[in-house]
Structure formats: structure tokens, C-alpha cells
């Protein structure tokens with residue numbers, strides 16, 4: 001005698017079980033599709049990206065020595081900060097306003113508190129206390145910055161930079177329509193698109 005003949009409900013239950021399994025398999029296929037390749041990639045090789053013909057162009061990484069993302073090293077942070085500071089000094093006006101003098105002093109003081117390398121910030125605080133900021137003119141500020149950079153260089157056994165060459169290294173490049181001018185006379189900071 002068959003099982004379903006013993007209990008007619010047994011056959012119905014088995015059938016429902018099969019239907020339930022079928023639905024579960026198809027639902028999971030629908031909700032978890034096979035992984036698709038990324039829309040675009042920073043890699044140089046189009047072979048790695050089968051969708052490359054439909055994607056945005058690859059962005060070449062400028063400096064292959066430096067990492068393309070993630071936290072920066074102490075050296076990268078230092079280079080970027082010195083680049084910012086020397087560029088700022090290169091654009092610093094011959095006759096700064098009282099506010100501009102105040103701003104650069106404050107910027108240096110902020111570095112001693114907030115520079116994201118605690119040892120460097122502490123060391124720079126000491127350097128500043130022995131070499132107070134001189135920002136009375138463009139030449140004064142860029143020379144002062146060169147000298148304090150040299151104090152840091154010396155402490156790290158790095159070569160001393162010849163400060164008479166600071167203008168050649170960091171000096172004003174061509175800035176069409178004075179767009180790099182630190183005076184701010186041509187910049188409208190109230191423009192929210194900036």
C-alpha cells in the first residue's frame with residue numbers, strides 16, 4: 001500500500017514542499033544576480049575591463065610613486081604641506097594687509113596644533129617659538145618659510161635648500177586673470193559654487 005493511500009494529506013504536503021523549494025530557488029536567483037564588472041576603472045588596461053568601450057575613459061595616475069588612495073604617509077603629507085605653504089608664500093603680496101599678516105601667523109599657529117602628525121606638530125611648535133613668523137612682505141615671508149623648512153630639513157638630515165633659489169623653485173607661475181592672486185581682489189568667496 002502506497003504512503004499517500006494511507007494518508008491522502010501526505011501527497012498534498014509533498015507537492016506543496018516541492019512548490020516551496022522551486023519558489024525559493026528562483027527568488028534567490030532573482031535577488032542575487034551574478035556579479036557585474038565595474039562601470040569604469042582607474043586601471044590602464046582595457047583588457048581587465050570588458051565594458052571599457054561603454055565606460056568613461058581611464059584616468060591615468062600621474063605619479064606612480066605615490067599611492068592613489070588611502071591614508072598618506074608622513075612624507076607625502078609633508079611634501080603636500082610644504083607645497084601648499086611655499087606656493088602660498090610665492091603668492092603673498094609685497095604689501096600685505098594687516099588681516100593677511102594675521103592670517104599667515106594664525107595658519108602657522110594652527111599647524112602647531114592641528115598638523116596631522118603629532119611629533120611633527122610638536123617639533124614645529126618648538127621651531128616657531130625659536131623663529132617667530134615674519135610676514136611683513138612677500139620677500140620676508142618666503143625667506144622666513146624657507147629658513148624654517150631648512151630647520152626641519154636639518155633635523156631630518158636632509159640637504160639644506162639654498163634660499164636665494166626659493167623664487168626660482170616656487171615663484172609665481174603664469175596665472176591668467178590673476179586667478180592665483182592671494183589678495184583676493186579677484187576672488188568672490190561668496191560664490192557658493194567655489
Ligand SMILES: Cc1cc2nc3c(=O)[nH]c(=O)nc-3n(C[C@H](O)[C@H](O)[C@H](O)COP(=O)(O)OP(=O)(O)OC[C@H]3O[C@@H](n4cnc5c(N)ncnc54)[C@H](O)[C@@H]3O)c2cc1C
Nearest residue numbers: 075078079081082119120123124146147149150152161166
Ligand atoms: C610643518 C612641518 C613639519 C614637519 N615635521 C616633521 C618631523 O618632525 N618629522 C618628520 O619625519 N617629518 C616632518 N615633516 C615632513 C618633512 O619635512 C618632509 O616633508 C618629508 O620628509 C618629505 O621630504 P622630501 O625630501 O620629499 O621634501 P620636503 O622637505 O617635503 O620638500 C618638498 C620640496 O620642497 C623643496 N624644498 C626643500 N627644502 C626647502 C626649503 N628650505 N625652502 C624651499 N623649498 C624647499 C624641495 O624642492 C623639495 O623637493 C614636516 C612637514 C611639515 C610641513
